Every structure is written in C-alpha cells, then in structure tokens.
Amino acid sequence: MNKLLLETRELRKTFGALVATDGVDFDVREGETHAVIGPNGAGKTTFIKQISGELRPDSGEIRFAGDDITALPAPQRSHKGLARSFQITSIYREFSALENVALAVQAHAGHSFRFWRAAREDPALTGPAIRILEEIRLDRRKDVLAANLSHGEQRQLEIAMALATRPQLLLLDEPVAGMGTDESQRMIELLATLKGEKTIVLIEHDMDAVFTLADRISVLVYGRIIATGTPVEIRANQEVRAAYLGEDF
Amino acid sequence: MITTRNWILVAILLLLGAVPAAAAYFEQPFYLDLLRRVMIFAIAAVSLNLILGYGGMVSFGHAAYLGIGGYAVGILAHHGIHSGWLQWGLAIGASALVALAIGAISVRTSGIYFIMITLAFTQMLYYLGISIEEYGGDDGMRVPVRSQFSGLVDLNDGTQFYFLVLGILAASLFLVHRLVNSRFGMVLQAIRSNEARTRAIGFSPYPYRLATFVISGAMCGLAGALLVNHTAYLTPEFMNWTRSGELMFMVILGGIATSAGPLLGAAVLLLLEDVLQGWSLLPREAVRDHWQLYLGIFLVLVVLFARRGLAGLLPGKNE
Numbered sequence: 001m002n003k004l005l006l007e008t009r010e011l012r013k014t015f016g017a018l019v020a021t022d023g024v025d026f027d028v029r030e031g032e033t034h035a036v037i038g039p040n041g042a043g044k045t046t047f048i049k050q051i052s053g054e055l056r057p058d059s060g061e062i063r064f065a066g067d068d069i070t071a072l073p074a075p076q077r078s079h080k081g082l083a084r085s086f087q088i089t090s091i092y093r094e095f096s097a098l099e100n101v102a103l104a105v106q107a108h109a110g111h112s113f114r115f116w117r118a119a120r121e122d123p124a125l126t127g128p129a130i131r132i133l134e135e136i137r138l139d140r141r142k143d144v145l146a147a148n149l150s151h152g153e154q155r156q157l158e159i160a161m162a163l164a165t166r167p168q169l170l171l172l173d174e175p176v177a178g179m180g181t182d183e184s185q186r187m188i189e190l191l192a193t194l195k196g197e198k199t200i201v202l203i204e205h206d207m208d209a210v211f212t213l214a215d216r217i218s219v220l221v222y223g224r225i226i227a228t229g230t231p232v233e234i235r236a237n238q239e240v241r242a243a244y245l246g247e248d249f
Numbered sequence: 250m251i252t253t254r255n256w257i258l259v260a261i262l263l264l265l266g267a268v269p270a271a272a273a274y275f276e277q278p279f280y281l282d283l284l285r286r287v288m289i290f291a292i293a294a295v296s297l298n299l300i301l302g303y304g305g306m307v308s309f310g311h312a313a314y315l316g317i318g319g320y321a322v323g324i325l326a327h328h329g330i331h332s333g334w335l336q337w338g339l340a341i342g343a344s345a346l347v348a349l350a351i352g353a354i355s356v357r358t359s360g361i362y363f364i365m366i367t368l369a370f371t372q373m374l375y376y377l378g379i380s381i382e383e384y385g386g387d388d389g390m391r392v393p394v395r396s397q398f399s400g401l402v403d404l405n406d407g408t409q410f411y412f413l414v415l416g417i418l419a420a421s422l423f424l425v426h427r428l429v430n431s432r433f434g435m436v437l438q439a440i441r442s443n444e445a446r447t448r449a450i451g452f453s454p455y456p457y458r459l460a461t462f463v464i465s466g467a468m469c470g471l472a473g474a475l476l477v478n479h480t481a482y483l484t485p486e487f488m489n490w491t492r493s494g495e496l497m498f499m500v501i502l503g504g505i506a507t508s509a510g511p512l513l514g515a516a517v518l519l520l521l522e523d524v525l526q527g528w529s530l531l532p533r534e535a536v537r538d539h540w541q542l543y544l545g546i547f548l549v550l551v552v553l554f555a556r557r558g559l560a561g562l563l564p565g566k567n568e
Contacts, residue, residue, distance in 0.1 A: 052449060078451030090446045092439055103439050106432055107451035113460070114432040122432075165450055 002029040004063075005169055005199050006051065011060035013046055020046040021057065022223035028169065033200040035210045038220035039243065044203045045087060047220065048173050051201070052084040053077040065168065078107065083167035085158040087174045087203075093147035097138060097157055100146050101129040104164035129164060136160045136190065152183035156190065163194075170200045176209050188212055211235075219243065253565030255426070258509040262419050269408045281407050287519045288414045289475045294499040294511030295421045296468035301497065302506035303429045304461045305441030306356065309364045310371030311496050313351070314344040314466045316378060316488030318473020323392045323483035324384060333396030333404075337474045344470025345463050347374075352462035356455065371488055378485030389484025392477055404478055414475055418512070421468055426508055428464070437461055438506075502551055504558025513559040521547065 006028040013021040020043040028034045038044055049055040051062060053074035062070045069077055092100050102125040106112060109124060119125060133139040136156050141149060146157060155175060162170055175191065176184040188209050194200065195213055204210050210217060211231050218228040221243045227234060234240055265284065272281045293315055300306045318340035325336045355366040379387050395404040404410045428434050439447045440454045447454060477483050486492070495518070503514025525540035555561050 054445065054448075073453065074448040075451050075453045078449060084449050086446070086449075090443055090449075092442045092446065094442055095439075099435070103435055104450040106435065112432045112436045112452070112457070115434075116427050116431055118427075118430045119432045119435045120430065125432075161446075161450060 002031050004028065005030045005065060006201070007063045008051070009061045009063075011047075011050060011057050011062065013043075013050060013055065013057050019223050021050065023060070024220075024223070024225055026218060026225060026228075028199060028201055030199055031196060032215040033195050033202055033213050035202040035204060035214035035217045036220055037204065037207075037210055037217060042220045043223040044220055045173060046223075048084065048171050048201070048203055052082060052171055078165055078167075081166075081168035082171065083162035083165045083169070084171035085155075085162050085173055085175060087177060089151070089154045089158060091146045091154055091157050091161070094145065096143050096145055097133065097149060097153075097160075098126060098129055098142040100157055101132055101160050101164045102126055104161040105129050105132075108165050132160050132164050136163070150183075152179055152186065155179065155183075155187060159190070159194075163198075168199060170194070170198050171203075172200060173203045174205060175202070176204065176206045184209065254560065254563050255508055257563055257565070258422065258512070261509070261512065262415070262422075265415055266412075269411055273408075278407065281411055283520070283523060285407075285411050285414050285479060287516050288418045288512075289472055289479055290496070290499065290519060291512040291515040292414075292418050292421050292475065293469050293472040293496055294503065294515045295418070295425055296465045296472065297496050298500045298503075298505065298507075298511045299425050299428070299468070300461055300465045301500055302510070303425075303434065303441065304437050304458060304465075306359075306458065306462065307364050307497075308367045308462075308465075308493075309490070309497065310351075310367035310369075310493050311465075311469055312488050312490070312492035313367075313371040313374050314348065314469035315473035315476060315492065316371075316374060316485070317344045317347055318470035318475075319477040319483050319487045320378065320384065320473075321470070322396060322474045322477045323390060326392050326394055326396075327384060327390065331394050331397045333398040336396050337471065340470045340474035341467045344473070345467040348463045348466025349459070352459045352466070356458040356462055368490060368493070371493060372490060375485050375488040375490070378488060385483065387485065389482060389486070392481055392483050395478050395481070396474070410478070414479075417471065417475065422508060422512070424468075433457065433460075498548065502548060502558055504555075504560030507557060507560035509563065510558050510560040517559060518544075 004027050008024055008026045011021050011024040024047065036044055036047065046055065050057045053072060057070065061068060064080060064082060069080065099120065105125050105128045106119065130139060130142065133142050136159060138153060138156050138160060141153060146154065149157060159175065176187050179187060184206060191213055202210065202213060214231055216228060217231055217234045218225050219234065219240050226243060227237045227240050265288070268284055269281055272278055293311065297308065297311045300308055321340035321343050322336040325339060351367065351370045355363055358366060384390055402409050402413050429438065436452050436457050440457060444454055473487065499514035499518050500511055502518060503510030503512065521544055525543055551559065
C-alpha cells in the first residue's frame with residue numbers, strides 16, 4: 001500500500017447550529033484518485049475548503065505529506081504542493097488563457113517582487129505555461145481572453161492553472177459541473193490522463209466521472225463519512241443506497 | 250510591444266514638450282502655467298491609478314500625500330532649508346512612510362471599509378495641518394522661495410520648471426507602465442481580478458498590495474512637492490477630501506487601469522474647469538456662475554457612455 005499523502009483526523013466545522021463537517025477522518029494515498037460524493041448540502045465544498053486552507057476547521061487536524069498543515073494559510077499550502085480547482089469557475093477573466101496559466105507558473109518560480117522586466121514576454125513563464133496548455137489541449141486558444149472561452153474551455157483552464165503549480169495533490173471541486181455531455185466526456189478523458197500521475201481528490205456529482213476515474217470513493221452525508229471503499233464496494237453498500245434514496249448509480 | 254494607445258500617449262507628451270515654444274510665440278505665458286498645473290495633477294492621478302486602477306484599491310484619501318509632499322517642502326523652507334534635494338527627498342520619504350503606516354492597516358480591508366479608512370486617515374492629517382499654527386494653521390503659509398537644485402535647474406524660470414514637471418510626468422508614466430507589466434504587476438492585477446484564485450495558486454495578497462500602496466504614496470508625495478512650488482502657497486486644503494475626490498475623478502474620467510487615462514482625465518477636468526469659469530462666450534453670467542453644473546453633466550455622460558473613460562475612446566485596443 002502506498003503511503004498516505006493527505007489525512008484528516010476528527011475534522012469538525014460548524015456554522016452556527018449547522019454541523020457542516022462532523023468529525024471527518026479521511027485519507028488519500030499517494031497516486032490514487034479518491035472521490036468524495038454525497039447529496040447536495042452534504043458539506044463537500046466546506047470539506048474541500050478546509051483542505052485547501054480557505055476555511056479553518058473548529059477542531060481536528062489536517063496532515064499533508066507528513067506535516068501538520070491545519071493552521072497554514074492557503075497560499076502556503078499551494079507552495080507545499082496542494083492545488084485546487086473551483087466548483088464555480090474561478091479564472092482571471094480579463095487575462096488571456098496563456099496569462100492565466102503563466103501566472104500560476106510564476107507563483108512557483110521564486111519571489112514576484114520583480115518590478116521591471118515584462119512578465120508576458122518572459123520565456124521562463126510562458127514556456128512552461130504553453131506546455132501545460134498543450135497537455136490540456138488548449139494551446140490553440142492561448143491568446144483568447146479567458147472571458148471569451150467556452151464554459152468547457154474555462155473548466156479546462158482551471159485544471160491547467162492547478163497543474164501549473166506542479167502540485168502533489170489536486171483538489172478538483174466538481175470539474176464537470178454544468179457541462180454538456182460531449183464536454184464532460186472530454187473532461188473525463190482529460191482527467192483520466194492525469195490519473196496515476198497525480199494524486200487526486202475528486203469532488204463530483206457526476207457518477208459517470210466518479211466511477212470512471214476513482215480508485216476509492218468516500219461518501220459524505222450530513223458532514224459525516226458513512227462509507228469509504230472501492231467503486232464496487234460503494235455500489236453494493238446499503239447505507240449509501242439509502243442516503244441516495246434509491247438513486248441509480 | 251508598444252500599443253497604438255501608448256504611441257498616442259507618447260505623441261501627447263511630445264506635444265506638451267512643444268507648448269513652451271508655442272506659448273512664447275503667441276505670447277500666452279498663462280497656458281504654460283495652466284498646463285504645468287495639469288501635469289502636476291496628472292502625476293498625482295498616475296500614482297492613484299496605480300492603486301485604484303491596477304490594484305483595485307479605491308483610495309479616497311490620496312490627497313494626503315499631496316499634503317505631505319507639500320508640507321515637507323514648506324516646513325523645510327520655513328526653517329530656511331531650500332535645497333530641493335532635501336525637500337523633495339523628504340517629500341518622497343515621508344509620503345512613503347505615512348503610506349506604509351496607513352497601508353499596513355488599510356490594505357487588509359477592501360471595498361467600502363478601505364474607502365472609509367483611507368478617508369479617515371486623510372482627514373486626520375487635514376486637521377493636523379489646520380491645528381499647527383507654526384505652519385500657518387487654517388490659513389496656510391506662503392512658500393516664497395522655490396526649491397533649489399544646486400544651480401542645475403531654476404524653478405523660477407517658468408520654462409525650466411515646466412520641462413522638469415514634464416520629465417517627471419513622463420518618468421512616472423514609464424515607471425507605472427513597467428511596473429504593471431512586470432511579474433509584480435501581474436500579481437497585483439491578478440489580486441484585483443480574483444483574490445481567491447490568486448491565493449489558491451500561492452500568492453499572499455498583502456505584501457503586494459502594501460508595496461503598491463507605498464510606491465503610489467511616494468509618487469504622489471513628489472507631486473505634492475511640485476504643487477507647492479507651483480502655487481508658492483501651502484494650505485491644509487492640499488489634503489481636503491474634495492481634493493481626494495478630484496483625483497479619483499481624474500482617474501475615472503480618464504479611464505481606470507489605462508496608461509493614458511490619468512493624464513487625459515487631469516487635463517480635461519482642469520481645462521474644462523478653466524474654460525467654463527472664464528468663458529465670456531457663455532450667454533449669461535448666471536450660466537457662467539454655475540459652471541460646475543455643466544462640468545457635472547459632462548462627467549456623468551462620460552461615466553455612463555465611455556466605459557473605459559476617455560482613454561477608452563482612443564483608437565487602438567483596450568488594454
């Protein structure tokens with residue numbers, strides 16, 4: 001068994017009376033794709049935000065690559081090798097696709113207190129950025145303003161930006177949300193090429209994506225993980241079936 | 250690469266360079282004075298555009314640095330120190346320090362809180378200026394001796410002073426241009442565009458915002474030093490909140506986050522003010538007396554119909 005890359009212990013987060021994360025123990029092994037599924041309002045996004053550092057848990061512990069990162073702010077977690085994509089597309093709309101990715105490259109290419117040389121013409125930034133756009137098959141659209149990309153392309157750009165930070169762990173928050181069938185199929189293919197190369201935590205509603213990509217699945221219901229296992233085990237789990245009220249998957 | 254619009258900006262600067270000769274030829278020295286004032290305010294507007302336009306930090310207290318720059322010159326002059334090196338050095342240094350103090354607190358906030366905090370600090374400085382009798386208090390004081398630069402430039406010579414201001418304006422424009430296109434500037438604009446994303450890819454916004462705030466304050470402090478040499482009179486009005494508002498209007502009118510915007514905004518606002526006040530062609534005195542009304546209507550129209558301000562109307566691509 002591969003060693004653990006990410007683990008949460010007794011993670012707890014409440015908003016007033018609402019317990020959004022209720023004592024979650026969760027672990028991700030190096031190299032696996034671990035999906036987190038659950039009905040709407042199960043606390044998936046709250047959970048991922050605590051891992052990425054946008055929210056501080058009330059109690060519990062998050063360990064990444066052996067270090068306690070519970071109190072670490074988001075930018076520092078990025079430097080430790082955690083990258084996330086957002087459920088609601090989060091890109092720089094007034095930058096070109098290339099500039100979006102180049103900025104993510106820049107974030108991990110030494111300090112940015114450089115005031116004089118033009119960043120847009122710096123091959124140290126644009127070179128790696130173009131390679132990632134090629135990998136993600138967006139290179140032909142590199143000079144298009146991000147705002148003018150199609151929804152599917154914007155989602156791809158999100159992934160490209162996450163990859164550009166050369167992460168050890170990718171946190172993907174509903175990467176196929178709001179996509180048409182064709183688009184989501186392309187995205188699933190794209191993610192399949194990353195599978196195995198990167199450790200991935202995949203939060204997703206789309207069961208196609210989950211069962212195609214995941215090595216293991218954890219099911220989150222009302223802030224608690226009720227089951228963790230391989231896709232086959234999860235499919236057979238009675239409690240999970242009950243939580244989804246007979247929904248087909 | 251230099252865009253069409255930046256070539257236009259260069260052309261405008263070259264035209265400004267021809268003004269002294271033209272003013273002498275037509276015997277209209279007044280215009281030299283007017284345009285010098287325009288350019289000084291343009292430098293202040295360029296500095297404000299850096300934080301407001303590119304940084305997305307709506308500072309409603311930028312006149313503070315005009316005041317600090319002005320008082321740095323005025324106070325040293327009052328005590329018999331007329332060296333421009335010292336005066337202007339102090340203007341820039343003191344402005345940077347005050348910007349560091351104000352920025353350290355305010356750039357943690359955003360939106361309406363940022364506006365209120367910057368305004369509050371500037372009002373504090375304004376009332377400080379009023380309360381210090383030694384330096385004229387409410388009435389202000391004359392600063393009759395202009396800054397002296399070991400005989401290199403003579404600010405008493407209108408043309409020399411004019412070209413010095415033009416040079417500093419061109420340098421400020423170039424500096425901001427380089428800055429916003431550098432790695433630093435890309436981060437700054439990224440923070441404005443999407444802060445959560447910027448944090449997620451690994452940038453902490455605070456040091457970038459604070460550094461920009463300090464650079465902007467220092468640049469505006471220099472504009473303050475120029476302004477007090479221009480007016481030869483120093484009053485707390487340098488720091489009045491209406492002055493901060495005017496600077497904001499120049500930036501918005503000219504086009505936020507554009508390179509030519511602050512200069513265009515300062516020029517149009519100050520020239521219109523001058524024209525409307527003194528225009529004898531206006532039919533009645535009553536109309537002339539209400540020039541601010543017409544200015545207001547014009548500003549509203551520009552804001553409504555020219556989304557990127559006056560600079561957005563220039564030929565060439567939007568920046």
